[in-house]
Amino acid sequence: MKISRYRNIKNKALYIGVIILSGLTAVPLIAILVKVILKGWRQINFDFFTQTTPTTLDAIYAINAGEIIPGGIANGIIGMLLMVLMACVIAIPIGIICGIYLAENTKSHLASIVRFLTDLLQGIPSIVVGIIIYIWVVIPMKSYSAIAGGVALSIIMLPLIVRSTEETLKMLPTTLKEAGLSLGASYSSVVFRVILPSAFGGIFTGILLAVSRVIGETAPLMLTALGSSAVQWDVTKPASSVSLLIWEFYNDPNLQNMIWSASLFLLMFILILNIFAKRISNKWRI
Amino acid sequence: MSDKLFKIILSSSAVIILLISGGMVYSLTSGSIPAFKEFGFFNFIFSPEWNATPGNEEYGALTFIVGTIMTSLLALLFCIPFSLPVAIFIGEYFKGKRIASVLGTIVDLLAGIPSIVYGLWGFYVLRPLIVSLGLSEQGFGVLTASLVLAIMIIPYAASLSSEFIRLVPGELKEGAYSLGATRAEVIQSIIFPLAGPGIFSAYMLALGRAFGETMAVTMLIGNANIIPTSLTDTGNTMASIIANQFGEAGGLKLSSLIAIGLLLFIITAIINYIGKLIIKRRNQ
Amino acid sequence: MENLVEDAILRLKNVSISYTPGKNAVDNVTADIQKNSITSIMGPSGCGKTTLLRAINRMHELYPGIVTSGEILLAGKDILKMDPTEVRRMAGMVFQRPNPFPTMSIYDNVISGYTLNGIKKNNNEKDEIVETSLRNVNLWDEVKDSLTKKGTFLSGGQQQRLCIARALALKPDILLMDEPTSALDPITTTYIEDLLVELKNNVTILIVTHNMSQSARISDFSMFMYLGELVEYERTQKMFTNPSDKRTEAYLTGRIG
Numbered sequence: 100m101k102i103s104r105y106r107n108i109k110n111k112a113l114y115i116g117v118i119i120l121s122g123l124t125a126v127p128l129i130a131i132l133v134k135v136i137l138k139g140w141r142q143i144n145f146d147f148f149t150q151t152t153p154t155t156l157d158a159i160y161a162i163n164a165g166e167i168i169p170g171g172i173a174n175g176i177i178g179m180l181l182m183v184l185m186a187c188v189i190a191i192p193i194g195i196i197c198g199i200y201l202a203e204n205t206k207s208h209l210a211s212i213v214r215f216l217t218d219l220l221q222g223i224p225s226i227v228v229g230i231i232i233y234i235w236v237v238i239p240m241k242s243y244s245a246i247a248g249g250v251a252l253s254i255i256m257l258p259l260i261v262r263s264t265e266e267t268l269k270m271l272p273t274t275l276k277e278a279g280l281s282l283g284a285s286y287s288s289v290v291f292r293v294i295l296p297s298a299f300g301g302i303f304t305g306i307l308l309a310v311s312r313v314i315g316e317t318a319p320l321m322l323t324a325l326g327s328s329a330v331q332w333d334v335t336k337p338a339s340s341v342s343l344l345i346w347e348f349y350n351d352p353n354l355q356n357m358i359w360s361a362s363l364f365l366l367m368f369i370l371i372l373n374i375f376a377k378r379i380s381n382k383w384r385i
Numbered sequence: 386m387s388d389k390l391f392k393i394i395l396s397s398s399a400v401i402i403l404l405i406s407g408g409m410v411y412s413l414t415s416g417s418i419p420a421f422k423e424f425g426f427f428n429f430i431f432s433p434e435w436n437a438t439p440g441n442e443e444y445g446a447l448t449f450i451v452g453t454i455m456t457s458l459l460a461l462l463f464c465i466p467f468s469l470p471v472a473i474f475i476g477e478y479f480k481g482k483r484i485a486s487v488l489g490t491i492v493d494l495l496a497g498i499p500s501i502v503y504g505l506w507g508f509y510v511l512r513p514l515i516v517s518l519g520l521s522e523q524g525f526g527v528l529t530a531s532l533v534l535a536i537m538i539i540p541y542a543a544s545l546s547s548e549f550i551r552l553v554p555g556e557l558k559e560g561a562y563s564l565g566a567t568r569a570e571v572i573q574s575i576i577f578p579l580a581g582p583g584i585f586s587a588y589m590l591a592l593g594r595a596f597g598e599t600m601a602v603t604m605l606i607g608n609a610n611i612i613p614t615s616l617t618d619t620g621n622t623m624a625s626i627i628a629n630q631f632g633e634a635g636g637l638k639l640s641s642l643i644a645i646g647l648l649l650f651i652i653t654a655i656i657n658y659i660g661k662l663i664i665k666r667r668n669q
Numbered sequence: 670m671e672n673l674v675e676d677a678i679l680r681l682k683n684v685s686i687s688y689t690p691g692k693n694a695v696d697n698v699t700a701d702i703q704k705n706s707i708t709s710i711m712g713p714s715g716c717g718k719t720t721l722l723r724a725i726n727r728m729h730e731l732y733p734g735i736v737t738s739g740e741i742l743l744a745g746k747d748i749l750k751m752d753p754t755e756v757r758r759m760a761g762m763v764f765q766r767p768n769p770f771p772t773m774s775i776y777d778n779v780i781s782g783y784t785l786n787g788i789k790k791n792n793n794e795k796d797e798i799v800e801t802s803l804r805n806v807n808l809w810d811e812v813k814d815s816l817t818k819k820g821t822f823l824s825g826g827q828q829q830r831l832c833i834a835r836a837l838a839l840k841p842d843i844l845l846m847d848e849p850t851s852a853l854d855p856i857t858t859t860y861i862e863d864l865l866v867e868l869k870n871n872v873t874i875l876i877v878t879h880n881m882s883q884s885a886r887i888s889d890f891s892m893f894m895y896l897g898e899l900v901e902y903e904r905t906q907k908m909f910t911n912p913s914d915k916r917t918e919a920y921l922t923g924r925i926g
Contacts, residue, residue: 110567117478120470124543125491127536131498131506197398204395213399216406222590222657223650224597226624227413230631230646234412254405261402274768278832281726282839283758284785287391292785296772315499318599318628325632345501349508349604362502369497 132366139363142356147171147364151329152344158353168354172361174330178245178338179314182324185249185334186313190256191306197257198264198302199290221258228254229319237323245331245338248324252316256309263305267298300383307376311369317342341365409650417644420444423637429644435610435626437638444641446648451612452620453649456531456602457595459616461542461588463535468542468591472584475543476550477572489544496540504604507533512605521617525607528616533601542591549583550576582663589660596653599624623649673890673902677701678873679725679843684739686720686729694720696897697739702843702890707865707874709888709905711881713926716894718877722845725875726760727753744842758786761836765848767828769820769835776816778831779803782839802834805871806864826857830864837872844868846876850883862887881921885909893917895925 146169153161153170161168197213204210228251236247275297279289295302317340320326325337326347345361348354421429424444432445471492479485511533512524520528553576561571577584607619608629623645631642679702686695695717702708710718720729725743729735730753741748748756769778779799783790790798799816803809808830812823820831829849836844846865850858865874866887878884884891884905891905893914901908901917912918919925 106567106570110569113569113572114478117470117473120467121474121488124467124471124495124539125488127506128491128495128498130510131502134506134510135502193398193401196395197402200395200399209396209399213402216402218657218661219406219654220402222593222597222653223409224599224624224653226597226599226627227646227650227653230416230627230643231409231412233631234416234643235408257402257405272768274764274766275770277728277731277762278764278768278770279781279785280731280754281728281757281762281764282782282785282835283754283756284782285386285391285754286388287386288785288787290391292781293770293772297770299772311497315497315501317499317501318624321628322631342499342501345505346600349501349505358505362505365499366502369499370494373493373497 135359135362135366138356139359139361142167142360143363147360148176149173152339152347152357153354154328155351155353158351158357162353162356168356170357172341172344172357172364174327174339175341175344175361176364177330177332178248178324178327179340179342181245181332181334182249182252182320182338182340183310183314185246186252186256187306187310189250189253190260190309194257194260195264195295195302197261198268199295201261201265202268217258217261220254221262225251225255225316226318226322229322232319233322240335242335243323243325243337245324245334245336248320248338248340249334251319251323252313255313255316255319259309259312260302260305263308264298264302267301267305268294270301271297300379303383304376304380307372307379311372311376314340314372315342315365315369317346321346413643413647413650416640417647419640420637420644423640429641430648433612442637444638446623446641446645448610448612449621449623449626449645450648450652452527452606453596453622453624453652455613455620456527456534456606456622457592459527459531460534460538460595461592463531464539464542464591465588467535468539468546469584471539471543472547472550472587473572474547476547476580477576478568480551489547492540492543495536496544498537500537500598500600501604503533503537504601507601507605523607525605526617526619527606527613530602530605530622531616533605534595534598537598537601538591538595541594542587545587545590546580546584549580549587552583553579582666586660586663589656589663593653593656593660596656597624597649599628603628673904674701674703676704678704678744679875680740680742681721682740682742684721684724684737684741686717686724686735686737688735690736693897695724695894698894698899700892700899700902702873702875704873705869705871706889707869707876707887708890708892709884710875710877710892710894711879711884711920712894713920714879715896717897718892718894719847721894722847722875722877725843726762726845727756728762754786758782758839759842760845761839761841761843762845762847763829763832763836763849766852767825767832769823769828769831771819771821773819774817775812775820775823775831778820779834779838781835798838802838805837805868806830806834808834824857825853826860829853829857829861833861833864833868837868841872843873843875846874848877848879851879858883893920895920 148171150171151174152172153168157170158168201210201214232247232251236250237243271294275293276289279293320340320343326343327337327339331338341361341364345358348358429445431447433447434443434445435448436443475485475489507529512529515521515529516524557575558571561575602622603625606621606625608621609619610621613620627642627646634642681698681700684695684698685693687693698721712718723729724737725741729737737749743759770781773781776799779802780795800809808827820828850861888905891903891908892899893901895916901912901914909921912921
């Protein structure tokens with residue numbers, strides 16, 4: 100009887116313990132969201148999206164007058180969009196084609212090496228990517244630039260897109276490919292007109308998730324794009340991003356209030372991308 | 386498009402990956418050589434010096450290697466009591482149920498928060514908490530950084546290990562139940578041994594992630610170039626010294642920072658490789 | 670087996686196929702297939718019937734390591750020496766599980782043999798091809814108002830007829846069918862079997878079947894394969910009533926298979 104009771108207690112204790120500790124993991128999420136929303140919403144208005152960052156002086160005047168700080172994060176938003184766009188232009192075609200390559204060549208030696216290297220690339224700390232792009236782009240160009248930032252982000256996105264494309268393609272039934280080929284179509288025709296359209300949902304989701312991953316990156320951009328206080332359309336010059344701006348605000352005691360609004364913006368953007376990605380992946384299940 | 390052309394296009398994407406990887410290793414190595422030549426390879430790794438005064442420059446990576454390993458291992462330790470229950474919750478107790486996917490979504494959201502936002506929260510919320518608990522004067526240090534780092538790696542550890550727990554075949558569990566085992570005992574004696582290697586590799590991958598974390602750690606560790614000897618000491622990590630000092634670095638300092646980047650790359654790659662190797666063995 | 674067939678559209682001569690060196694999945698098969706007939710290939714699992722079928726439209730090219738030897742002549746052409754994609758336009762295939770392209774409409778599915786091959790037809794020609802093909806499989810009246818819808822809402826039997834229409838649209842010399850009704854219910858199966866009997870006047874049909882009664886019902890000629898060998902090839906009537914080989918008899922009476 101004694102043994103049973105001990106086992107029973109252990110059983111229940113584990114169950115309760117797992118539930119409590121799992122519930123506790125929701126706590127930091129809620130804490131962070133609450134903090135960011137509470138402190139950040141006040142600063143958000145139309146200007147927030149359309150004006151560039153205020154100077155320290157502007158901020159001091161505003162705080163003394165008890166007003167919200169003027170200005171916004173337009174330079175960060177534009178910079179971020181430009182760099183993500185460049186990253187997509189580079190990483191999406193290469194990533195999808197490489198994903199097709201890996202899905203079609205499961206056994207070759209070259210494919211195993213590429214798969215291994217893709218995993219390797221996926222695990223590289225983003226700051227190291229920053230160092231590499233500094234060496235490859237910033238030094239030859241003799242300047243920080245949006246291009247450098249875009250290339251750095253593309254390297255971070257690339258392995259994610261390769262993997263998600265490969266996984267999606269592997270889940271398609273083989274008879275799809277066989278049906279296309281049995282009609283006498285060329286290999287490339289079957290891939291572009293039958294396989295890719297069927298895999299579109301999964302591939303698009305992978306791209307969205309890769310984008311939501313890189314828009315929050317700060318470290319590699321510190322070494323490649325540097326930052327800029329004005330909206331910069333010239334991609335060969337240093338550029339800002341929302342994450343870089345948050346870092347600048349953090350380092351400037353007078354711009355503290357902007358931190359939370361910028362963070363709120365960033366979190367909302369990431370959240371929307373993730374929701375969108377989930378919707379699409381659910382809708383396109385074949 | 387002819388088949389041949391198509392196959393060439395596919396293969397060239399593979400070649401691009403090869404070139405990028407090879408190029409990265411090459412650039413990191415050649416950028417580090419000046420530093421290794423000046424200070425000697427092993428000397429550099431084991432030297433705790435970081436002196437930037439011109440004419441007397443001496444750089445070494447030990448401080449940062451220790452800082453990185455310390456914070457990451459501590460983060461792993463702190464995250465286990467939370468990520469393991471989450472994994473069991475999702476993979477076993479509530480497997481397939483709605484609440485499991487809700488928890489899964491919460492964990493995914495945690496993974497989506499950028500490093501810098503974690504750093505901000507750590508700075509403005511956690512740090513004052515630690516100060517008020519009397520653990521440290523300013524609140525910076527190994528402890529604070531590890532705590533935030535732990536929260537950041539929970540999603541990686543939890544989601545992968547929950548997969549391995551989920552994949553334990555039902556027949557084996559039923560076999561144990563039919564002998565009168567309680568659920569806890571099934572978890573302990575059937576699930577853990579079978580999912581064990583997978584769970585271990587999940588934590589390896591989480592550790593690799595922790596090694597490379599930059600922003601949150603930089604904002605909380607105190608950026609002191611000393612080797613921390615207690616939890617409340619400040620210190621520095623490989624990623625944060627690079628982030629802090631790369632901007633104005635040149636010459637020997639730049640080369641030393643690149644060398645630290647190379648070391649970080651290698652350590653992370655090894656840990657990730659170990660993790661993935663175990664998963665591959667499992668799949669066979 | 671000589672002179673069994675007068676007008677051969679397909680000639681197999683000493684065809685052997687192996688997956689691993691030294692072991693033949695199909696062993697030295699020689700046979701002529703009669704034009705505008707239904708010829709069935711029967712045999713227990715693993716006898717090589719599907720392997721033989723897929724060699725005819727060169728599907729084995731997709732999987733490295735498979736070696737095909739011998740000679741296969743389709744409409745007089747040596748197909749083992751031709752470009753695989755050309756061969757596949759001469760020999761259409763219908764698979765075990767209906768596989769209409771899920772992202773294309775019914776219309777686009779039927780015409781896909783042309784679009785995937787880059788063969789341009791104007792809209793009138795395309796409409797005609799689609800209508801003729803769908804009429805040939807008795808599907809036109811059922812789907813003529815939903816041509817722009819995707820094919821996945823159709824029933825299993827309708828989907829399979831769609832796949833047959835798709836293959837027939839290219840006007841192949843022979844239609845290769847790999848257990849096309851094994852995933853369908855008995856009523857739908859009968860429907861499709863009746864369809865095949867109609868179709869044989871326009872196209873030769875070579876059908877692999879796991880179901881010997883299907884073979885008895887619809888085929889004019891039957892091949893019995895066992896462990897890779899072509900054991901017997903006869904007019905269906907004769908094979909079922911008076912098999913020449915003991916193994917054939919054992920299969921037909923259920924002692925093997």
